[in-house]
Amino acid sequence: MDHYCLTYLYTRLSKPSEGYPKFWAVGFLNDQESFHYDSESRKAEPVGPWRHVEGMEDWDEESNLQQAREDIFLDTLQDIMDYYYxxxxxxxxxxxxxxxxxxxRSSGAFWKYAYDRKDFIEFNKKIPTWVPLNLATSNTKKKWEPYLQNAKEYLEEECPGILQRYLNYSRHIVDWQGTH
Structure with a gap:
């Protein structure tokens, strides 16, 4: 296999149902879940065969990163709800x-958000800018504009580097799962 993808999916609920966390994150290598984080445990943890891969990630550091992203999601959801009163x-x-x-070689990147399952805002790394896809994006775009270069560097350098590092530790898992 010569095509690999690292994808992160994040969800923040304003009023979770009983038994559901208010926030969770899932990482995927190709289509296989590799880690999970939620607001109840506040820990990023490998799942499936990635539990047995040594050195792939510093899970305490990853937990701290996911906690920071949880805070961003809380703040952004509040801003959107305030916009709509x-x-x-x-x-x-x-x-x-x-x-x-x-x-x-890096062959693509994506970064997009949705509110109530409708497109909200996405990052265009060529310009670079956050592209509004919803009326309520003005406050979010303003808050995120100072970090345009960070987002661009993440998509062009850091993310492909993380993906390559993951593949160094677990390419055999991804390739095996891709054939079954």
Missing amino acids: DRNGSHIFQGRFGCELKNN
Whole structure:
């Protein structure tokens, strides 16, 4: 296999149902879940065969990163609900971002958010800018603008580097699962 993808999916609920966390994150290598984090445990943990891969990730550091992203999701969801003057409704804010490697070279990246399952804002790394896809994005775009270069560097350098590091430790798992 010569095409690999690292994808992160994030979900924040304003009013979770009984038994559900208010926030969770899932990482995927290709289509296989590799780690999980939620607001109840506040720990990022490997899942499936990745539990047995030594050295792939510093899970305490990854937990801290996911806690920071949880805070960003809380803040952003509150901003959107404030925009709509709706503090009492049940809403969902989701994010999906990641990168791809083809023949060991970066071949693509994506970073997009949705509010109540409708497109909200996405990152265009060529310009770079956050592209509004919803009326309520003005406050979010303003808050995120100072970090444009960080987002661009993440998609172009850090994400492909993380994906390559993961593959160094677990390519055999990804390739095996891709054939079954």
